[in-house]
Amino acid sequence: MAAGAITHKRVHPVRSFLVGDEPMTTGLWGIIFFIFSEIMFFAGLIAAMLALHSDTLFWEPTNGAHRLEGGELRPILFTILLVSTSIPMQIAAFAIRKGNRKAMLINMGIVLVIGVAFMINQYFEWQHAEFGISDGPYAATFYTLTGFHGAHVIGGLLFIFAQWLRGLLGHFDAKRNTAIEAATLYWHFVGFVWLLVIFPLVFFLS
């Protein structure tokens, strides 16, 4: 290739979708690497769940209580709600890439409301579960995994809320939006991990 032939860089559509066409900032690289480490953390926990399930004599709660069943409506509903918040979050990122701060704030607001609702539901799920954390591998896994996921949801919500406040103060425009892109990527990760956590717990592992 002759020198000087490259006048503009063509950006891969997937990359363009996820983090926009601007050059990747250090902050974005940082959050991407950090998400990889988080993925490995949950990989460890989920591997533990699968290993325990595959090779234990008593998986069901040892106090004879019911565990969560696939037929129950509420977990499914809140799963759909949480995962679908990736859409307004991504729309918020799209909006700020075009410089539309108002649309960004509205969409992030939707994410915050649904996210908080999800956590409140989690609280009730824990309250109403008929087994405690010491009732065997299933129970311990259930509380550990949903607990650590919940901690990450709270972390993600705080992250988004902080950026939302910054947005209210007039931060962010089409060029400077690393924190929004980072929050978006992190939020996608939180939703995706929920699928990996809840589907085995509720539907697959019996």
Next chain:
Amino acid sequence: MATLAGAQTTPYAGANVWRAILEWLTTVDHKKIGIMYLWTAGAFGLVGMAFSLVMRTELAQTGTIISAETYNSIFTMHGSVMIFLFLLPVGAAFMNYSMPLQIGALDMAFPRINALSFWIFLFGGVLLTLSFAVEGGTASAGWTAYPPVTLDTGNNAEPPGAGMDMWLVGVILLGQASIFGSVNFLVTIFKMRAPGMTMWRLPLFTWTTLVTGLLILLSTPVLAAALVLGFIDRNGAGGAFFDPAAGGQPLLWQNLFWFYSHPAVYIMILPAMGIVSDVFGVFTRRPVFGYRSMVLALVAIGLLGFIVWAHHMFTTGGVFLPFFMGATFLIAVPTGVKMFNWIATMWRGSNIFPTAMLFSVGFLMLFLIGGITGVFHAAVPVDFALHDTYFVVGHFHYTMSIAATFGFLAGCYYWFPKMFGKFMNEGLGKLHFWLVFIGVNLVFFTQLLLGLDGMPRRINDYVDNPGWELMNMLITIGAFVSAAGMMVFLYNVFYSLKWGERAGSDPWEGTTLEWATTSPPPPHNFDSLPEIRSERPLFDLRFGEKLQDDPHYHVSNGHNGGGGAKTPSASAREEG
């Protein structure tokens, strides 16, 4: 502290001692953070060494001086302190200090997160050490903390107390510090390189930082998962994860633990390898032989490191032996490549042997013994025979402990002039080297023999089989000889800080960018950077003009893609 602050003669270091202390406590400068890592880890290293001397005193003769419980606690803390608080953070110290300088960066990508890593590390370390003060004492289940020994199953006579929980939480914190650090290293290398510093021109130490960073990033979280499961298991879950009686699996802990702890061996040894590579590149007065193969071997070691963890669990009967045996054997190949490259670098080099170079050559010898005994262990039948004997202890000390320490000591002697603007004393350095080299070989080679004779590890007393008492006495003598060597080193550090010969900006005629700035460097690292056209920019600066017409010069530096001879103008265009 005054010594620390005094050594860094930047115009910003206040004359007032309190201001200087405040400046160190609040610094986000990667150089100062690196030096703080170095001092802290060095102090913890001395603590770990003291533990080893206690153990050796106990084992010097048959009969007991300290109780089995105390012995358990001491060997657990020796391993934990040496690994989590000495070897890993010393690597982080050099990566912090040198890597940004080597790539011509101003600082790390996230300076404040860098400082956060250091303080989390310090807090975790203090928590781990404070467990001596709590009831029930420290963790005493070995640094591997295998359940159900870590649990209160009702069967163990003295269930582990709060010290075990402090150990678990402390190591989680140390892991968190590592993860933040690794994100920082990776982003710094990918984003902060000076113009012209392409990936194929990174100094080898920077390459090892990159691979180490990836290993930390992807393996440490798995340890964190294991540790939180262990913590929950002890505090609430009632053994549901790891106690078979409650439905848990001890092997699950071992799998998760070694998924981190095998890569952790490479996290400790790779930075040492990087230091040694750079030292060879300077003191043989030749480019390191096979730069690209060095990098590829590094990457191969990093990748293979993730698929061999179960060779620590051969005797459990719970792992697929042929796969893990084969994969473990494979690691010898890239390691051998590196070994031959180092030797080939010295071959017909104009070698000089200051202390840094001595430690690097010592590294090769120790790592060779460690590596070859590692291949012994990879063979399942041999491993079955030698598992949990002193042969294992000798092997892993030769590789990840002593070889890595030799690499780091080489780094100390090599970068000390850069850090503090003064040379370390060479005479004391050579005394240090010979004492430690003789001492550690006496310790660990004898341990290999003792292990072949069947002496089990982790016991505080032994029957006097023929030769055992003699060999144990030799090991103890060796331990004290190497400790004496380390005292010489300690004296040398303080002596040189005060009375060391002044070093200029480039005292070794180095080849990498850290030598292109003053010693110690200013807070912003560089006033100006030389042109970077190869992985040895300072060599080019010094000899580039002279060697303009020498065809070999351009071939040997043709690491910028495509291979073969390149004219300077062609490579200059590529950068643009």
